[in-house]
Amino acid sequence: MNIKAVLSDNIIDFDTKPRDACGVFGIVAPGEDVSRVTFFGLYALQHRGQESCGIATFKDKTVSLHKDIGLVSQVFDEKVLSKLKGDIAVGHTRYSTTGATNIQNAQPILVQFEDQKLVIAHNGNLVNATELRNFLIEKGYKFESATDTEVMAKLVAFELSCSKELKIAVEDAFKRCKGAFSVVIATSDYLIAVRDPGGVRPLCLGTTSRGQYVVASESCALDIIGADYVREIAPGEVLLINKEQKLVSNLSSLSFAPHHCIFELIYFSRPDSTFRGLSIYHYRKELGRQLAIESPALADYVITVPDSGTPAAIGYAEELKLPYTEALIKNRYVGRTFIQPSEMLRELGIRLKLNPLKDIIAGKKIVVVDDSIVRGHTSRKIVKLLKDSGAKEVHMRLSSPPIKWPCFYGIDIDSRDQLIAAKKDSVKEITKFIGADTLEYLSHDGMIKATGLSRNFFCTACFSGEYPIKIPKELEGAKFRYEKYAKVVSR
Ligand code: SF4
Incomplete structure (x- = not known):
């Protein structure tokens, strides 16, 4: 095997x-x-x-x-x-x-x-x-x-x-x-x-x-x-x-x-872990609030892509005084199985993991909040799932900026040709690819502001291309492949 x-x-x-x-x-x-x-x-x-x-x-x-x-x-x-x-x-x-x-x-x-x-x-x-x-x-x-x-x-x-x-x-x-x-x-x-x-x-x-x-x-x-x-x-x-x-x-x-990895706050760490005396949940909710301030949407419901998008979705909904509801129910065990799905099941794709509540979604304008988009395929499937369930409008909101650069510090964001935000020229193009009515990312400044800490406190290289630890030439070659724009920030 x-x-x-x-x-x-x-x-x-x-x-x-x-x-x-x-x-x-x-x-x-x-x-x-x-x-x-x-x-x-x-x-x-x-x-x-x-x-x-x-x-x-x-x-x-x-x-x-x-x-x-x-x-x-x-x-x-x-x-x-x-x-x-x-x-x-x-x-x-x-x-x-x-x-x-x-x-x-x-x-x-x-x-x-x-x-x-x-x-x-x-x-x-x-x-x-x-x-x-x-x-x-x-x-x-x-x-x-x-x-x-x-x-x-x-x-x-x-x-x-x-x-x-x-x-x-x-x-x-x-x-x-x-x-x-x-x-x-x-x-x-x-x-x-x-x-x-x-x-x-x-x-x-x-x-x-x-x-x-x-x-x-x-x-x-x-x-x-x-x-x-x-x-x-x-x-x-x-x-x-x-x-x-x-x-x-x-x-x-x-x-x-x-230069702490800011992605730990956005996605990697568990929400019940702490960073500088506050829960990761707190930071994610603040990211959602900031996202709502920057990119509000008119909608009937704010929903989450469970589980990592949930605190940001709640923060987003609270800030705009919109109702928050669950509409995608996660099968908590399927991503942990070692058994390969059959060809027939593989075609179901995202439905193996997320099951929509059609009676909540049908006929409604939905804001769906997620923490990030990497390749864009999952977001596209989620938008389709919501539309197939009868959503009138689907507005995607991300509680982080576009991921455009590889990570050299222990995360498998590999070469830029995997990243939809690096491959597409504009947010408009990404919106078209995932099929949403609108798509908005949190700004880089907004991300920092939501943490309440200084920019210098964090590594944000996968969003900004500014690498706080110098990267040897041979690694750059392997990961950037077609790119030549990475900056190294010295502090
Ligand atoms: S590039 Fe920096 S911010 Fe992005 S995942 Fe790696 S360590 Fe975290």
Whole structure:
């Protein structure tokens, strides 16, 4: 069975949004069932990666590692978890942004230098991975996977081989890395969290009710295990936590120049996770409000494309004092199946995922709010579904600007020739393609305004083409293909 094809047929066809690279989780808690806690942490982070997952535990110097293709609930059961004993654990859920979907590329990854073992799990993308890989190959290192994570793990091993203590080796290894990386590492004695100097991908610190530290991609993974949110892992921070829960960090020596991924607020993160003290739900609602101010529509109902468009749709409706209703009911499980639909079912397309409430839609002017459009095919199917259900008018509103540029920092927005807003010359052309009566995007300024934060705080490159982290020529070539306009912003 070609698992990549199966995954593509199911997840990519039905979930045509960009996909985040990964979710990471780590805990140091001697005496606790760390693998079970990690399982539930990963369960909460399943939306960040649905191709493979894994958990590694340390009991003294012994590592137990289990990883496989599949969802967290498919890869782990009681029998597997009972074998993963230890005081420290790290876990990972994965989409492939580098490397194919196969077991070699699943994480966490285990490396060893002399008697020092470490396991590492990572979310993001290195823009200088090729250069670092070549450097390590020259030093005699061999690679088993195509992932950036193995590059990072072997960089730490290399720095350890230069007789550096663990903290210095980790700091020096990550000083060589450029790009987006939120990383958890376990050793026999430490849980380590590392975040790139821009803090592109999220990473936060929490404590359990028993005072044991936890690190996770998003705060929703703390909530599910009853842990309290402590703080963000700061951009550029390297944090070591020992089994006595003592923290050692380079925090005091850091100067922050963040460029957080704004798409985490728009789509990737779960609405119940937090960013700077407010829920992601709050930010999405504000994006919807701003969209309503910029692009109001006369309609009988505001509806959402569930689930990611919902907070923005509610914000849009509230701002315009229009009634909000559900009109597309999502089958919550179809995008998660590994079973390929038959030819006959495939023809149903979007109906496998969304079922319209015809009695609500028929004869009505509908505003449908979604968070973004990538290729445009799903939006076209949704507009057709609404029109086939008798909608009098369909007005599409997007709570983000047009996506025109690829992402190099851990999201699978690949080359520009996949992006409808890059391929079409105008919004009018896109409107025609999707078949809506009107289509409006949120403006770039409006997107920033809705966050209540400064523009410099964010990476907005997939909307603006302004890349805050320099992109090597060979990557530009692969992703821009026919384009030559990308700008690099230095801060
Ligand atoms: S390019 Fe877009 S998706 Fe990628 S990090 Fe920047 S804002 Fe996020």
